[in-house]
Amino acid sequence: ETGVTQTPRHLVMGMTNKKSLKCEQHLGHNAMYWYKQSAKKPLELMFVYSLEERVENNSVPSRFSPECPNSSHLFLHLHTLQPEDSALYLCASSQDRAVGELFFGEGSRLTVL
Amino acid sequence: GNSVTQMEGPVTLSEEAFLTINCTYTATGYPSLFWYVQYPGEGLQLLLKATKADDKGSNKGFEATYRKETTSFHLEKGSVQVSDSAVYFCALRLTSGTYKYIFGTGTRLKVLA
Numbered sequence: 001e002t003g004v005t006q007t008p009r010h011l012v013m014g015m016t017n018k019k020s021l022k023c024e025q026h027l028g029h030n031a032m033y034w035y036k037q038s039a040k041k042p043l044e045l046m047f048v049y050s051l052e053e054r055v056e057n058n059s060v061p062s063r064f065s066p067e068c069p070n071s072s073h074l075f076l077h078l079h080t081l082q083p084e085d086s087a088l089y090l091c092a093s094s095q096d097r098a099v100g101e102l103f104f105g106e107g108s109r110l111t112v113l
Numbered sequence: 114g115n116s117v118t119q120m121e122g123p124v125t126l127s128e129e130a131f132l133t134i135n136c137t138y139t140a141t142g143y144p145s146l147f148w149y150v151q152y153p154g155e156g157l158q159l160l161l162k163a164t165k166a167d168d169k170g171s172n173k174g175f176e177a178t179y180r181k182e183t184t185s186f187h188l189e190k191g192s193v194q195v196s197d198s199a200v201y202f203c204a205l206r207l208t209s210g211t212y213k214y215i216f217g218t219g220t221r222l223k224v225l226a
Contacts (some may be wrong), residue, residue: 004156042117043202043216090156101147102214104156 003027006091006105013081014113021076021108023091029103030096032074034066037088037107049074050096081112115140119203119217126193126224134188134220136177136203144205146170146179146186151200151219160188160201193224 048056049068065077149157161170166181
């Protein structure tokens with residue numbers, strides 16, 4: 001496999017469920033990102049991991065919990081979400097956090113009922 | 114603060130028409146500028162980039178010139194095709210040493226046969 005792979009592509013969950021989104025990059029990059037894409041809004045940066053250390057958290061609610069066990073894998077753990085959290089969640093990677101463009105996965109479409 | 118402003122869509126054109134999507138930015142220092150494209154059901158892909166003033170980025174017939182004097186990075190294509198139908202995002206990355214990418218809200222392009 002090449003590029004950035006996200007699973008699942010679609011997820012429907014109730015507000016009391018716990019689920020996780022997974023991202024894997026096969027590009028040898030050192031930085032990985034979670035973005036939230038909602039209709040008619042700019043992409044919102046949620047988390048950045050560089051060399052497996054979290055370096056940014058833009059005041060994201062604690063019901064979103066990231067995990068980065070190594071430089072190739074990134075998870076977003078979800079629990080007690082709200083309907084307004086329904087969105088497309090995009091994972092991206094870059095060579096490192098200082099240079100290079102972002103390479104995105106295809107996204108995980110989340111619907112919270 | 115730092116920001117990216119794009120023209121609101123949707124933009125609807127006939128095949129072979131000329132395309133311009135306007136993008137202006139506000140940023141400290143000398144940002145790098147990018148255009149990303151998102152085809153239906155997919156993540157964002159880098160279309161072109163420019164890293165310093167007067168640079169022209171180009172790819173697949175699309176072009177954009179980094180204009181520092183007008184703080185703009187307008188996307189152009191001389192003859193659009195139906196396959197160009199997508200959402201186009203203008204973005205900037207602040208001066209080197211940072212991972213902060215700032216995206217516009219996106220402009221949807223629809224090309225009719």
